[in-house]
Amino acid sequence: MPALEILGLSKNYPVGFWRKTLKPALHPLHLTVNEGETFGFLGPNGAGKTTTLKLLMGIIFPSSGSARILERDFHDPELRKEVGFLPEQPYFYDYLSAPELLDYYARLSGVPEVERRRRIPALLERVGLSDVGKKQLRKFSKGMLQRVGIAQAIVHDPRLIFFDEPMSGLDPIGRREVRELIQGLKDEGKTIFLTTHILSDAESLCDRVAIIHQGELRGIGVVEDLKSKSADKNEVVWHGAHALGAVSTLVSDHHVTGDTVRAVVSGGDTDSLLEKLRQQGARIVSLIPLHGTLEDYFVEQTSGGAQAQAPRTQEVKA
C-alpha cells in the first residue's frame, strides 16, 4: 500500500518587482513511497527537497498537482495525526523544557492526557534526554535540540515520518545517534521519508532513493540498482601512449605516466577499445571493473546545468 503518492505537485514563485515572472522551484513531481519503506530524497542545496516537504505539510500551497498521504488527500488536517515532521535545523519554543514542548505537541496531535503522561518520559529516555529535567531548550546543544526534534516528530506515534536533513550540522557522534534513532524507527516498521545531501547516510538507511536537482526528479530506484547503473565502467591500463589518439573518443578519463596509460571506459565501449588498442600495437596490462557508488550516480545526475542533464527519469516502483 502506498503511504505517499505525489501526483504532479509543482511550485512556482513570482520573481521581479515590476514585471513579475514565475520561477519554478519544483517541476511537476510524481513519486510513490510504499508503507514501511525508508525513502531517501536526495539533492544538492536548493534542489527542491524542502519545497516538496513544505508542500506536503501544508506550509505552502502548490501551483499545480496533488498528493495523497496514507490514502487521504494531503490537505486533510486529520491525517496529520498519523504524520510526523522534523524540519531542517529546527527551532523550538526555547522558553519551554523538553517535557513541556513534547506535551504541547502531543496535545496538538490529539494524544490523551493519560497517554501523554506515560509516553513522554519513555520518549525522552529513548532519545537520550531523560536527565534534562526542567532545563529550558535555550540551554540545549545543537545535538540535544535535534533529538528533541525527533522526539516531537514521533510523540504521537505516527505511521509516516518526514525528516528534513536530520543529520545537518551535527558532529559525527550526533550524526550516529540520529542515524541510530531513525534506524530504530525503521525497524519498528514506520514509513520514513528522509531528505539529505549526505549520501552515506542515505546509503546506510534507505531502501530506495530519488534524486532531485533544480526542481526536477532526475532518478529514482533501489540504492543497489542505482549504484550498479554508474558501475558499468572499467579501468584499462596499457603500454603504448601513441594509441591514445585513436581511442580518445571512447575513454571518459585518462592519465599518462611515461608510456603507460590508465583510462576509464564504459562497459559498452570496452570491447571496441581493446580491439583498437590491439590494432595500434599497444600492450594491455590490466582490465579492472569499477564498483559504482551512490555518490557517482548522484554526481552524474546533478552535475552541470539543466540542458546537460539526462532526460527526466520515470518512476520505477520497487
Next chain:
Amino acid sequence: MISRLSAITFNTFREAVRDRVLYNLIIFALLLVATAPLFSQISLGIEKLILVNAGLSAISIFGIIIAIFIGIGLVSKEIEKKTLYTILSRPVRRWEFIAGKYFGLLMTLVVNAFFMTAGFYLALLIVSRGLAMDDARLLIAIYFIILEFFIVTAVTLLFSSFSTPIFAAIFAFALFAIGTFSEDLHNFASLAHGVTKWLATGAAYLVPNFATLNVISQVAHSESISAKLVLFNTVYALLYSLTAVVIAIVIFGRRNLK
C-alpha cells in the same frame, strides 16, 4: 478543536509570562501606581482624583504597549523562527492557530490588568484610608480598558498576519492614536464637504473608536456611566475585534509561509 485551541492559547500565555520584557513593563506600571500617592501630595485635596487618573491611565497604556509589543511578533516570529512548521504539520487548522494566539495574548492582558487593578485599589485604599461603594464604579472604566485590549490585540494580530513586526507596530500605534481621537475625526467629517466629507466619514467609522471606551475622566469625577453605553461598547468591541480576527484568519489562511 477545543483542546488544540486551548493548547495554543495557554502556550501563548506561557510565552508572555516567561518573557522578561513583560516583567519590566509590569514592574514599571506597578511602580507608577504605587508612587501616585506621592505625586498627589503636591495637590492637597485632590489626591484621589490624581490617583484614579494616573492609575487607570497606567493600566490602559501599559496594557496597550504590551498588546502591541507582543502582538506584532505573534505570527511573524513563528514564521521567522519556523516554529510554525511543527504546528501546521499537525492536525491544527490555520484559523485555530490565529484564534489561539489571539486568546493567548488576551489572557495575558486580562491577567496583567487584574494584578495592576489589585495594585491600583491597594494604592486607593492607602490614599483614601478605606474604600467606598462608589469606588466600584471604577471597575467599569477597567472593563472598558479590557474591551480596548480586545480591539488593539485584534488589529495588531491582523497587521502581524501579513506584515513585518516593525510595520505592524507602526500600523498598530498609528491606528491607536487615530482611534483615540476618532471623535475629532467625526467632527471634522461633519464640517467637511464633498469627497473630503466622504473620506473623513469613512475613516472615522473604519478606525476603532477608542474615545468611547475611555471613561477614566468621568469615573474620576464620580460621574455615572449609563448601562446603554456599557452595552454599546461591549457589542462594539466584540464586533470590531471579531471582524479584525476574521480578516487576519483569511489573510493567514492564504499565505505561503516561506
